[in-house]
Amino acid sequence: MREFLIAGNWKMNGGNAANGALISGIVAGVPSGSGFSLLVCPPFPYLSAVAAQIEGSAVKLGAQNVSEHESGAYTGEVAPAMLKDAGCDYVIVGHSERRAIYGESSFQVAAKFQAAQAAGLTPILCIGETLDERNEGATESVVDFQLNAVLDAAGIGAFGSAVVAYEPVWAIGTGMTATPEQAQAVHGHIRAQLAVLDEKIAAGVQILYGGSMKGENAAGLLAMPDIDGGLIGGASLKANDFLAIAAAAAQG
Numbered sequence: 001m002r003e004f005l006i007a008g009n010w011k012m013n014g015g016n017a018a019n020g021a022l023i024s025g026i027v028a029g030v031p032s033g034s035g036f037s038l039l040v041c042p043p044f045p046y047l048s049a050v051a052a053q054i055e056g057s058a059v060k061l062g063a064q065n066v067s068e069h070e071s072g073a074y075t076g077e078v079a080p081a082m083l084k085d086a087g088c089d090y091v092i093v094g095h096s097e098r099r100a101i102y103g104e105s106s107f108q109v110a111a112k113f114q115a116a117q118a119a120g121l122t123p124i125l126c127i128g129e130t131l132d133e134r135n136e137g138a139t140e141s142v143v144d145f146q147l148n149a150v151l152d153a154a155g156i157g158a159f160g161s162a163v164v165a166y167e168p169v170w171a172i173g174t175g176m177t178a179t180p181e182q183a184q185a186v187h188g189h190i191r192a193q194l195a196v197l198d199e200k201i202a203a204g205v206q207i208l209y210g211g212s213m214k215g216e217n218a219a220g221l222l223a224m225p226d227i228d229g230g231l232i233g234g235a236s237l238k239a240n241d242f243l244a245i246a247a248a249a250a251q252g
């Protein structure tokens with residue numbers, strides 16, 4: 001019932017020439033089959049250009065961050081409605097790099113999540129533990145805290161039009177990947193937490209895995225019952241690498 005979502009988080013990478021080549025490679029190689037969609041999340045300045053490049057294709061557009069405010073004196077920020085104007089359907093909120101490097105709290109992330117939804121964007125809420133937290137046995141309490149901040153602010157109903165991404169911080173950009181079993185354990189936990197509040201919404205929400213997903217490990221991760229796609233950094237920057245993951249998601 002849940003489709004796979006294969007999402008590329010380009011982070012602060014790319015440029016006009018590189019993006020053009022990447023997008024044309026992806027668009028030309030979208031696997032046949034069904035049961036999946038593809039999403040790219042370029043840096044802000046390239047959103048409109050990428051929107052034009054993917055027009056008419058099966059590839060969707062998202063942004064990597066958004067302001068929690070609608071408009072006004074917030075120098076350097078980008079409002080949710082502006083992302084809609086640029087052609088976005090999705091926006092990543094609460095990526096661990098935003099939390100760790102830019103000090104975003106779970107409460108600010110919750111405000112961004114709500115602002116995104118109010119503008120008609122689908123938020124992709126990132127949650128996940130650091131290596132120290134995992135080693136302390138705190139994985140579930142960390143993801144619960146991050147999830148609960150959004151549930152408290154937005155309510156379970158909001159997860160009817162949202163995506164969750166479990167991104168263990170220790171697996172991001174490190175080449176270390178959670179095993180399918182490690183990832184499934186946390187994905188299953190996240191879905192169970194949502195199911196306590198609403199079983200139907202929990203059953204429908206896509207929970208993506210992020211953390212060194214690549215062509216070689218995608219099939220094993222995507223075979224897990226509660227893993228509904230990937231949020232991919234490094235391997236989303238080369239068309240063939242991204243398409244290898246897409247191929248693992250394509251059914252039939």
Ligand code: 13P
Nearest residue numbers: 009172173211212233234
């Ligand atoms: P990598 O795929 O490079 O580990 O990055 C994962 C990530 O942070 C996606 O948001």
